[in-house]
Amino acid sequence: MSDKQRWIVGLDIGGTNVVVGLVPLEGGEPQGVRRLPTQSEAGGVEVVRRSAAAAEDCMEEVLARHGGRRSDVAGIGIGAPGPLDRKTGILLEAPNLGWRDFPLQQLVSDALGLPAALDNDANCATYGEWWMGAGRGSEVLVGLTLGTGIGGGLVLDGEIHHGASDVAGEFGHMTIDSTGRKCKCGNYGCLEAYASGPNIAARAVEGIEAGVESVLSDLVQGDLEAITAATVYEGVVQGDPYALEVMKETAKFLGAGVANLINALNPDAIVVAGGVTRAGDHLFVPLVKEVRRRAFRSAVDACRIVPAALPETAGVIGAAGVFKKETFGSV
Amino acid sequence: MSDKQRWIVGLDIGGTNVVVGLVPLEGGEPQGVRRLPTQSEAGGVEVVRRSAAAAEDCMEEVLARHGGRRSDVAGIGIGAPGPLDRKTGILLEAPNLGWRDFPLQQLVSDALGLPAALDNDANCATYGEWWMGAGRGSEVLVGLTLGTGIGGGLVLDGEIHHGASDVAGEFGHMTIDSTGRKCKCGNYGCLEAYASGPNIAARAVEGIEAGVESVLSDLVQGDLEAITAATVYEGVVQGDPYALEVMKETAKFLGAGVANLINALNPDAIVVAGGVTRAGDHLFVPLVKEVRRRAFRSAVDACRIVPAALPETAGVIGAAGVFKKETFGSV
Numbered sequence: 036m037s038d039k040q041r042w043i044v045g046l047d048i049g050g051t052n053v054v055v056g057l058v059p060l061e062g063g064e065p066q067g068v069r070r071l072p073t074q075s076e077a078g079g080v081e082v083v084r085r086s087a088a089a090a091e092d093c094m095e096e097v098l099a100r101h102g103g104r105r106s107d108v109a110g111i112g113i114g115a116p117g118p119l120d121r122k123t124g125i126l127l128e129a130p131n132l133g134w135r136d137f138p139l140q141q142l143v144s145d146a147l148g149l150p151a152a153l154d155n156d157a158n159c160a161t162y163g164e165w166w167m168g169a170g171r172g173s174e175v176l177v178g179l180t181l182g183t184g185i186g187g188g189l190v191l192d193g194e195i196h197h198g199a200s201d202v203a204g205e206f207g208h209m210t211i212d213s214t215g216r217k218c219k220c221g222n223y224g225c226l227e228a229y230a231s232g233p234n235i236a237a238r239a240v241e242g243i244e245a246g247v248e249s250v251l252s253d254l255v256q257g258d259l260e261a262i263t264a265a266t267v268y269e270g271v272v273q274g275d276p277y278a279l280e281v282m283k284e285t286a287k288f289l290g291a292g293v294a295n296l297i298n299a300l301n302p303d304a305i306v307v308a309g310g311v312t313r314a315g316d317h318l319f320v321p322l323v324k325e326v327r328r329r330a331f332r333s334a335v336d337a338c339r340i341v342p343a344a345l346p347e348t349a350g351v352i353g354a355a356g357v358f359k360k361e362t363f364g365s366v
Numbered sequence: 367m368s369d370k371q372r373w374i375v376g377l378d379i380g381g382t383n384v385v386v387g388l389v390p391l392e393g394g395e396p397q398g399v400r401r402l403p404t405q406s407e408a409g410g411v412e413v414v415r416r417s418a419a420a421a422e423d424c425m426e427e428v429l430a431r432h433g434g435r436r437s438d439v440a441g442i443g444i445g446a447p448g449p450l451d452r453k454t455g456i457l458l459e460a461p462n463l464g465w466r467d468f469p470l471q472q473l474v475s476d477a478l479g480l481p482a483a484l485d486n487d488a489n490c491a492t493y494g495e496w497w498m499g500a501g502r503g504s505e506v507l508v509g510l511t512l513g514t515g516i517g518g519g520l521v522l523d524g525e526i527h528h529g530a531s532d533v534a535g536e537f538g539h540m541t542i543d544s545t546g547r548k549c550k551c552g553n554y555g556c557l558e559a560y561a562s563g564p565n566i567a568a569r570a571v572e573g574i575e576a577g578v579e580s581v582l583s584d585l586v587q588g589d590l591e592a593i594t595a596a597t598v599y600e601g602v603v604q605g606d607p608y609a610l611e612v613m614k615e616t617a618k619f620l621g622a623g624v625a626n627l628i629n630a631l632n633p634d635a636i637v638v639a640g641g642v643t644r645a646g647d648h649l650f651v652p653l654v655k656e657v658r659r660r661a662f663r664s665a666v667d668a669c670r671i672v673p674a675a676l677p678e679t680a681g682v683i684g685a686a687g688v689f690k691k692e693t694f695g696s697v
Contacts, residue, residue, distance in 0.1 A: 174530065196631070198633065202664055205630065205662060208662070211542070295540045338530065
C-alpha cells in the first residue's frame with residue numbers, strides 16, 4: 036500500500052487552451068498530458084464536460100500504464116482565470132472566458148467523482164514553479180506571466196498569498212506611468228498596457244505606422260494588423276534593429292514593474308513566464324539592467340530573476356499542488 | 367508575581383527625533399515618553415548615550431509611579447532607519463543619520479543592561495498600528511508613512527514581512543511615472559518624488575515660480591524656500607485654491623501608489639501616517655477616489671484606507687512589540 040503510486044489531476048483552464056495531466060502525489064512531471072482548445076463560447080458546462088472527458092482519458096491511460104486504479108487518484112486541482120471565490124469554488128467573473136458566477140469546482144468534482152480545489156491560474160503557475168520549477172527553495176517568490184494579459188502570483192513561505200478577497204497578485208495592473216497608455220482595465224499606465232503580448236505588438240505597429248523601416252512589415256506581408264508579439268520575436272531572431280528596440284523597451288517597462296515588486300516585497304526569486312521570454316538574453320539582459328537602475332541594491336542582489344522552468348505545465352503542476360496543500364496541509 | 371506589571375522599553379530613533387517610552391508588556395499606551403532631538407551629526411555613540419540616558423530616566427519615573435523594579439523591564443525594542451541587518455543588529459547604512467555599519471543593538475543593550483531587538487522604523491510603526499492602532503485585526507496590513515521620505519511596512523498574519531534581505535516595504539521607491547520626477551534615490555518617477563513632505567513643497571514652489579497666485583507666498587513672506595508641506599497644509603486650512611490643488615494632486619499620486627499596493631497585495635487595511643494626513647478629507651477623499659479609479663473593485667471594497675491612530679507613538683509601541691514577538695513568540 037505505502038509504495039503504491041498515488042496521483043492528483045491537474046486541470047489548467049485558460050482563455051485559449053485547457054491542459055490536463057496526472058501529477059504524482061509526491062510531485063513530478065505530469066503524465067498523460069492532454070491539451071484542447073477551450074472554446075469558452077460554448078459555455079462553461081460544455082467546457083467542463085470536455086475537460087472532464089480529457090481527464091478521464093488521461094487517467095485511464097496513465098493508470099493502465101502503471102497498473103494503478105481509480106482509487107489511486109486523490110482528487111483534482113483546478114486553475115482558472117479570476118476573479119474567483121476559493122471558498123465556494125465559484126468563478127465570479129472571467130473576462131477571458133465570458134462566464135459569470137459559474138460553480139466550476141462543484142461541476143468538475145461532480146463530473147469526475149473526485150474532491151476538487153480551485154485557485155487562480157496565475158497563482159497555480161507560480162505555485163507550480165515554486166514546487167517543481169525555477170522557484171524551488173524560494174521563501175519569497177514572485178511569479179509573472181506575460182501573455183494576452185499579465186498575471187502574477189506570490190508564494191510566501193510555501194503559501195500562496197491570496198490577500199483579503201483572492202485578488203492579490205494583479206501585478207499587470209500596477210501603474211508604472213500614471214498618465215501613460217490606456218489599459219484594457221480602463222486605467223492609464225498599467226504594466227500590462229506596455230508589456231502584454233498584444234501591447235508589445237501594438238507598440239511595434241505604432242512605430243511602423245509612424246514610418247520606421249523594419250522587417251516586421253515584411254514578415255506579415257504589409258498587413259500590420261497581423262503583427263503579434265511572436266512576430267516581434269521573429270524580428271529579434273533575424274536581428275532587425277527596430278524589433279530589437281521594441282524588445283529593449285519592453286524590457287525597460289518590465290524592469291520598472293519588477294523593480295517595484297523587488298522594492299516592495301524583497302523576494303529571493305522572480306520567475307518570468309510567457310511566450311516573450313523566448314527572446315532570452317534580448318529580454319533578460321536589459322530587464323536586469325533596468326531593475327538594477329531602479330531597485331535597492333541589496334534587494335536586487337538578494338533576488339534571482341529567471342525564466343520559468345515549466346512553461347507548458349506549471350499551471351497543471353501548481354493546480355495539483357493547490358489540491359494537495361488544501362487536502363494534506365503541505366506539498 | 368503574576369499580577370505584577372511588566373514592561374518593554376520602546377526606542378524610536380528617527381532622523382530628526384528620538385522617542386522613548388515604557389510600553390506595558392501586554393500592550394498599551396507608552397508611559398513616561400521622552401522626546402529628544404537626534405543630533406545624529408554628533409555620531410552614533412553619542413546618540414546611543416543620550417538615548418540610553420532618556421530610557422533610564424523614563425524607567426525610573428514610571429517604575430517609581432507603579433512601585434515596580436528594574437527587573438520588571440523585560441528588554442528593549444529599537445526602531446531605526448534602514449537598511450539594517452536584524453540578525454546582527456547592525457545599521458548597515460542610514461542616509462538620514464550618516465552612520466555606517468553601526469552596531470546599534472549591541473551598544474543599546476550594553477548601555478542599559480537589557481536584551482534588545484532591532485527593526486526598521488517604518489516596520490515598527492506599521493507593527494505598532496497593527497498591535498494597538500488603526501490596523502488592529504488586520505490580516506494583510508500595509509503601512510505608509512509620509513515624511514521626509516516615504517517609508518512602508520507590511521504585516522502579514524501578525525508577522526512583519528521582511529523579505530530576503532530586510533529591505534521589504536520600500537513603497538516610497540515604487541515607480542509610478544517611469545519618466546517622471548527625479549528622486550533622491552537616483553531614479554525617476556518614484557512615489558516619494560511626488561508625495562514626500564519636501565516634494566509636496568517643491569511641487570508647490572514650482573507652480574508659484576511659474577506665476578500662480580497663492581496665499582502660500584504670503585505665508586512665508588515671499589521666501590519661497592521656506593515653503594514646507596506644513597505651509598501647504600496651512601494654505602489648505604485657509605481655503606487657498608492653489609494649496610487645495612497641490613493637495614489634490616498629492617492625493618492622486620498617492621492614489622496611484624496605494625492602488626498598486628492594493629492590486630498586488632489585496633490588503634484588508636492600509637494605514638497612512640505622517641504630517642500630511644492632518645489635511646484629513648482634503649487628502650483622503652481624492653485619494654480614495656483615485657484608488658477606486660485604478661484598483662480592482664473587489665480589492666478596493668475589501669480594504670479600509672485610514673489615517674494612523676498613533677501618529678506620535680506607533681514607532682515606540684511597534685519597537686516594543688518587535689522585542690516581545692522575538693522574545694516570547696507573539697505579542
